[in-house]
Amino acid sequence: LETSGHLDRPNDAIQTSSLKIVDKETAGLLRILISEMKTKAKSVVASLPAFSAFTALIDLPVMSPEEISKTMQYQARSFIPLPLTEVTLDWLPIMKLTDEKGVKKQRLFLTAVPNEQIKRYQNIFQLAGLNLQILEIETLSLARVLTDKDPTNTLIIDIGARSTAMAVAAGGLLKYSTQTDFSGGYLTQAIANGLGINVRRAEELKRRRGLLGSGGEYEVSTLMLPYLDVILGEARRVKNLYEKNYREKIERIILAGGGANLLGVEKYVAEEFRLPALKASPFTKIGHLPLMAPFTGNLGAPLAVSLGLGMRRTN
16 A cells, blocks of 8 residues: 655654654554455554664674673663663674684674564554564565575665665675665655655656666756765665675675665666665565466565565564
């Protein structure tokens, strides 16, 4: 179910990094979706946008789960700008390593989500008549579905309408996660402002021509490039930071979200980074009916987070 109100009114987005999610409106959209799907399922696994959580990679000596729990409480205080009583902490093991002195360590991915945000999600699903079982940040879902059983170090760039999530992942595990407010919406607005047309028409042109505009529509492509370059500039910063701090090379890029369907974007990104750049194709990991085959190419990238949630174990 794709909403479009934010195209005309930025404040109409059901969720942005600067606005609280609108509980009743979101629950109403969910009820519409459930009705159209005709599903009887009530249990929910849901994602939080990357901007809703504080995350960090923590290297610790090998220790017991009880010791890890105590240590993480202490570590969290150094990067979370909220009292620990106001957040819920969780962590996942990423890898084992040996430091320069030969000491064996373990790397963990620490996540902290404000309790207020969790309660808001619980309220939304309750209003929609659903039972929320699990919440996880969207980059965990992307890592799972796009790199499962593949050890290639991958930079995932998930270009949404309101924000862009970025992650480093391999083997189905999330190694690094961040986000930027520059997004596909900026590309649409650039076309609207440059051509003097309304944003809905601009969105239509963006989807139809992408970066491959020619003739009279060549300007559509050129108007978007400065904003796309800002997104890729942030992605380059993430790549360089990860490679410097963790001494691992990024070997490829996978584009997800609605922005991955921008025509010509894979080639442009590959040339900019001099790395293989692919559009997310998560349906290759998911069983589906043959009649869906004509649609999976364009649906895969926007639904990558959802499909990654579907692969999550609920126990």
